[in-house]
Amino acid sequence: MIDVASTRAEVRPAAVAVVVDVLRATSSIVQALSSGYERVLCAASIERARELRAPGRVLAGERRCVPPPDFDLGNSPGGFERPRGSELILATTNGAPALVAATESAERVLVAALLNLDAVTAALAGEEDVLLVCAGTDGRLALEDVYVAGRLALRLPGPRTDAARAAECVAAHYPSPIEALRDSADARALAAVGLQDDLLACARESVIDAVPEAVSGAAGVAVVTENPETLTYANAGRSPLNTLASDP
Amino acid sequence: MIDVASTRAEVRPAAVAVVVDVLRATSSIVQALSSGYERVLCAASIERARELRAPGRVLAGERRCVPPPDFDLGNSPGGFERPRGSELILATTNGAPALVAATESAERVLVAALLNLDAVTAALAGEEDVLLVCAGTDGRLALEDVYVAGRLALRLPGPRTDAARAAECVAAHYPSPIEALRDSADARALAAVGLQDDLLACARESVIDAVPEAVSGAAGVAVVTENPETLTYANAGRSPLNTLASDP
Numbered sequence: 001m002i003d004v005a006s007t008r009a010e011v012r013p014a015a016v017a018v019v020v021d022v023l024r025a026t027s028s029i030v031q032a033l034s035s036g037y038e039r040v041l042c043a044a045s046i047e048r049a050r051e052l053r054a055p056g057r058v059l060a061g062e063r064r065c066v067p068p069p070d071f072d073l074g075n076s077p078g079g080f081e082r083p084r085g086s087e088l089i090l091a092t093t094n095g096a097p098a099l100v101a102a103t104e105s106a107e108r109v110l111v112a113a114l115l116n117l118d119a120v121t122a123a124l125a126g127e128e129d130v131l132l133v134c135a136g137t138d139g140r141l142a143l144e145d146v147y148v149a150g151r152l153a154l155r156l157p158g159p160r161t162d163a164a165r166a167a168e169c170v171a172a173h174y175p176s177p178i179e180a181l182r183d184s185a186d187a188r189a190l191a192a193v194g195l196q197d198d199l200l201a202c203a204r205e206s207v208i209d210a211v212p213e214a215v216s217g218a219a220g221v222a223v224v225t226e227n228p229e230t231l232t233y234a235n236a237g238r239s240p241l242n243t244l245a246s247d248p
Numbered sequence: 249m250i251d252v253a254s255t256r257a258e259v260r261p262a263a264v265a266v267v268v269d270v271l272r273a274t275s276s277i278v279q280a281l282s283s284g285y286e287r288v289l290c291a292a293s294i295e296r297a298r299e300l301r302a303p304g305r306v307l308a309g310e311r312r313c314v315p316p317p318d319f320d321l322g323n324s325p326g327g328f329e330r331p332r333g334s335e336l337i338l339a340t341t342n343g344a345p346a347l348v349a350a351t352e353s354a355e356r357v358l359v360a361a362l363l364n365l366d367a368v369t370a371a372l373a374g375e376e377d378v379l380l381v382c383a384g385t386d387g388r389l390a391l392e393d394v395y396v397a398g399r400l401a402l403r404l405p406g407p408r409t410d411a412a413r414a415a416e417c418v419a420a421h422y423p424s425p426i427e428a429l430r431d432s433a434d435a436r437a438l439a440a441v442g443l444q445d446d447l448l449a450c451a452r453e454s455v456i457d458a459v460p461e462a463v464s465g466a467a468g469v470a471v472v473t474e475n476p477e478t479l480t481y482a483n484a485g486r487s488p489l490n491t492l493a494s495d496p
Contacts, residue, residue, distance in 0.1 A: 006254060006389070006411075141254070143410035162391035162433050163254075166418050173417040185410050 001129060002160040004149045004167045007136035008098040014131035017106035018120060019214070020113065020148045021135030023186045024075050025095020027113040027202040028060075032080035032088050033226050034115075034208045040088045042096040044220040049091035052221070058084045061091035065193045077115075077201045094142070098135035099224065103216040106131065111212035111224055114148060114177050118206035121155045128158055132167070137186055144187070146170045147180035178203040249377060250408040252397045252415045255384035256346040262379035265354035266368060267462070268361065268396045269383030271434045272323050273343020275361040275450040276308075280328035280336050281474050282363075282456045288336045290344040292468040297339035300469070306332045309339035313441045325363075325449045342390070346383035347472065351464035354379060359460035359472055362396060362425050366454035369403045376406055380415070385434055392435070394418045395428035426451040 005011050020026055029040050037058075043049035046061065046068055053059055060073035060080075067074035072084065075092050090096060102109045112120040112132075124130060132152055134145035150171025153164045160168075174180035181187055181199050190198055210226050217223040253259050268274055277288050285306075291297035294309065294316055301307055308321035308328075315322035320332065323340050338344060350357045360368040360380075372378060380400055382393035398419025401412045408416075422428035429435055429447050438446055458474050465471040 009257075137410075140409070141411040141414060143413050146410075146414050161388070162385075162394075163389040165391050165431060166389060166394050166414065169421040170414050170417040172421060183413060 002132070002153050002156050002158060002164045003130070004132045004134065004146070004153065004161070004163040006134050006141045006146060006163065007139055008094075008101045008133065009139060011098070011101045011105050011133055012131065014106045015129035016108045016110060016124065016127050017102040017131045017133050018110045018112045018124070018152065019095070019099050019102050019133045019135065020145045021092070021095030021098060022113050022144050022148045022202050023142070023181060023184065023190065024077060024198055024202055025090065025092040025135065026111050027077045027115055028075055028080055028090065029111050029212055029224055030113045030115045030208050030210055031077040032083070033212050033224070034210045035081050036083040037080070037088045038086045038225065040090050040212070040224040041217065042099045042214070042222040042224060043089060043091040044097045044100045046091050048220045049089050052089045056085045057087045057089050059089050061089075061096070063093060065189055065195060076195060076198050078198070094135040094137055096222070098133055099214050099222040100220060102133050103214050103222045109214040109222070111214060112148065112152065114203060114205045115208045116206065116210055117148070117151060119209045119211045121152060123211045124152070124156060130156060132164070142186055143170065143184040144181045147174060147177070177205055250380070250401050250404050250406060250412045251378070252380045252382065252394070252401065252409070252411040254382050254389045254394060254411065255387055256342070256349045256381065257387060259346070259349045259353050259381055260379065262354045263377035264356045264358060264372065264375050265350040265379045265381050266358045266360045266372070266400065267343070267347050267350050267381045267383065268393045269340070269343030269346060270361050270392050270396045270450055271390070271429060271432065271438065272325060272446055272450055273338065273340040273383065274359050275325045275363055276323055276328055276338065277359050277460055277472055278361045278363045278456050278458055279325040280331070281460050281472070282458045283329050284331040285328070285336045286334045286473065288338050288460070288472040289465065290347045290462070290470040290472060291337060291339040292345045292348045294339050296468045297337050300337045304333045305335045305337050307337050309344070311341060313437055313443060324443060324446050326446070342383040342385055344470070346381055347462050347470040348468060350381050351462050351470045357462040357470070359462055360396065360400065362451060362453045363456045364454065364458055365396070365399060367457045367459045369400060371459045372400070372404060378404060380412070390434055391418065391432040392429045395422060395425070425453055
């Protein structure tokens with residue numbers, strides 16, 4: 001069954017969860033991994049992100065769209081085009097907690113944005129139990145995430161829930177991604193802090209081939225990488241979870 | 249602000265909540281009050297409905313689309329075209345609990361279906377804080393309810409949330425009500441028990457002028473009537489709530 005969770009409160013067990021926070025967390029993650037960051041550590045809170053700070057790690061994220069004063073970067077995809085370290089710590093209001101929730105419920109978690117729409121579609125070939133998770137905004141439905149979930153649902157075969165059909169209606173309604181993004185409340189919130197150009201960066205479709213995958217890290221952290229198998233350490237006692245739990 | 253709650257879990261305080269369970273509870277309520285029932289007592293459970301049984305009261309409702317064996321009627325709007333008593337007790341899986349939840353949160357609660365779409369639209373003139381509550385199905389989004397909420401949202405002026413915009417996309421997608429209803433999972437559930445004709449009864453648009461209003465009754469009960477002011481008894485100690493609490 002193809003299903004859509006319109007906010008992270010609706011996350012439930014599934015074979016594959018696909019997390020969407022197109023404005024901007026998942027766009028930033030896709031951009032960062034494509035640009036050369038090895039891993040993105042998504043923290044469910046600003047405090048958790050600060051605890052993960054360490055040499056070689058770049059601290060990025062936002063509260064109310066802007067970065068906390070002690071952070072290295074905000075949450076604009078353009079800020080991740082050149083890696084400033086090997087690992088990115090990303091704390092965002094909606095996307096990071098949605099990723100953490102998904103890794104706690106689904107067997108496999110992919111990270112989707114418009115930037116990697118074709119690549120995610122290809123990665124879902126043959127999957128029959130897919131939950132498209134819209135991060136939403138402060139617990140409420142975000143139009144742009146439902147649009148991207150609907151775009152993906154329209155490309156997947158097989159039976160689908162009413163929630164997936166509704167998302168498909170949203171996707172079919174907009175002639176182009178930028179129109180859907182511009183109609184959202186988050187677009188207005190970004191414009192209010194001068195970040196309207198982020199919409200253009202996030203509206204680019206299928207320009208990146210990366211399909212990031214998230215696994216559960218330490219409490220409140222999801223580890224995202226293009227190659228989750230690399231997270232299995234030779235030393236069995238030193239899982240990524242343990243590594244993170246003892247960091248910094 | 250015009251907003252949409254896609255299930256009753258999203259019900260929150262608002263000046264006006266408009267509850268939609270077009271397949272079939274709110275269609276049945278609109279039909280029943282238009283046909284001559286004075287009040288509909290919506291019970292959040294089958295057990296609560298049985299407790300309200302009394303002379304002059306008709307017991308109706310469903311679990312998994314069909315009436316419990318001791319009930320007088322099911323939940324087909326056609327069953328309410330001729331009143332069999334002065335009051336209808338209605339216990340349904342999704343609509344009745346949504347009404348109960350709405351009366352506990354909103355200042356005023358209207359009951360909407362396609363049957364009374366024009367009348368509800370007129371009743372909402374000048375309202376600026378409207379929450380359109382989709383009853384949903386077993387806690388999940390029901391396409392047909394989002395369709396009706398979207399139809400109403402499209403008719404209301406002023407700012408709206410992303411959830412309302414998404415519902416409007418669903419409404420705009422379907423050329424006619426029956427096409428939206430037929431695309432829903434609930435349509436398949438009704439067809440599976442031979443009740444596909446209920447779709448046609450519920451898809452009729454603006455054929456009834458009633459705008460039922462719901463008020464909080466005893467625990468787990470919403471009282472629905474066209475004239476809520478009649479629920480104020482001369483005897484101040486005998487509010488509808490007290491009346492119900494001591495029933496039968």
